[in-house]
Amino acid sequence: MNTRIFASVALVAAMAVGIGGQARAEFPEKPVEMTILFGSTAQTIGQLLADLMSKHMPEPVVPVSRPGGGGAVGYQYVHGMPADGYNIVWNSNSISTGYHNGGIPFDFNAFQPIAKISVEVPAFAVRADSGWNSLSDMAADIKASGQKLKIGASGKGSFTHLTTEAILAAMGLSDMAVHVPYDQGRAPVELIAGRLDAALQWPGQFISHHEAGTLKILCVTSAKRISQLPDIPTCAESGADGMDIVMWRGLAAPAGTPEDVIVKLEAAAKAAAESDAFKQAAQTIGFEIDFADHAAFGELIARDDKAIADLMGQLGMKAQ
Template sequence: MPVKLKTALIGAVAATAIATSASAQEFPTKPVEMTILFGSTAQTIGQLLADLMSKNLPEPVVPVMRSGGGGSVGYQYVHSMDADGYNIVWNSNSISTSFHSGKIDFDYTAFTPIAKISTEVPAIAVRADSGWETIGDMAADLLASGEKLKIGASGDGSFTHLTTEALLAAVGLSDQAINVPYDQGRAPVELLAGRLDAAVQWPGQFISHHEAGTLRILCLTSAERVPAMPDIPTCAESGAEGIDIEMWRGLAAPAGTPDDVIMVLQDAAEKAVASAEFQEASETLGFVPDFEDHAAFGELIARDDAIIGKLMADLGLKAQ
């Protein structure tokens, strides 16, 4: 190779490296848009996270609601964006339920994980005057009477729908239940109005009603009790053996987003999770701050996708 050409190529490579490094150091130079997939507790936590991350970045993180289709609407939007770090998604296990139910034609590998932020545990609640103290009581009563259970979740193929089906199977009510999808954030209203006998949703929707004595949270679906709600039993210990279901929430960007950009976002997220504001919000909303870096988060997503795919297939919810 001629010396001049070789020198020119070396210079070009060096210039590219310098430009890339400078770009990473400057990121972000404009607002970062965070797509939020769901309302209610997910929206509240996401908005708080965006605000706290903004305090640790030169440009704000702007939360934008793109709900619908069990998360598929938001995933499709972010998937279509450039992999430059300026469009990220407040994601969850819903990436797997959306894919395995056939709502999107790409799986979790279409995104680069940024960080795991929190864990939430679904809860099943009933009206306080139902006479049911535990999920075991509910199952025994219905199996003895033969009556149908009107139970709600936030949409077919959603994570709460998957949780509902797993709970019904665990207590022998799969053939004795009527699934009633409801709009986001309406679980307490539907229960109190008598349109539902039971509902599966995030504890944050039920806590104030549970404390007021109008609704009763029968159990939580995690393997162990949640520290913020120590008096509420797990479903496994109250009649639904084998139930161990949790939802993680985190941040992801389109696959191919540069590693150094991911690190900038990860660091801002870590500081947000460690803040007093985020920790205090977890007590009020009933979630668990649970930060993991992008590498550990990626491993979790892959493991969880395999578990969800099998569970959905076993329950007949997986697209053929």
């Protein structure tokens, strides 16, 4: 009798292990939801990434737009979801700018990195008829005139606002500029209409206008020139010494998501990033593909968080 009881218990235990192992092995068993934090190029790239990842998974990756609060709305949504891999976020440096400006109540440790996908380099643009051919030209003119520079970036405390303030500080214009926030995708319109003197945004928003001769891209904020704009100098070359600020984008899941689930999502993301369709989009939209696995991505996020905290502290943008 005791032998039969022992055998029954062992059978139940074996079945439970088998069922559990099978369930984990079959991830995903339902669609994976990808929260997209921003509009404009972030949304375009994120939607394409989700579609391409779906081709390498048994269930689709569904992009869902949750903008607001400099990423806070989307981050808080995903943070509140179970750590099972079915809710992921198309994240960026915004996790650090949002936390350090007080907009998000948790830092990057609330998420488990999946993969770094791309890098976008902000571009600084002015109207073509401004008479400015470099940041140095602009700074000299503003200082001589004594007028305030109307400069546009995304909302206060955002990544582009932080980058803008860094440029102004490097050019000695911090006290001679007015920050004008605008909605996603409106930088070219605001510049052409004359409501802004200068703006910082992603290259994809400016390139067609630059080529048409209505706007002029003065520089990009990375340490090296970018492939989409090989003839445009870096901001460091244009007068902002030492400037090297770029935005990475990648995927993350709530902290505690199982390692095997992370690895499966990472593999699908890698296949998507290496596809011809994604490479073509990089050239068309204006971003650099820069894949890194979840371990390397985690190390980058930690380093970048410290650098952003230090920079925001220096510029007086860090919440106390």
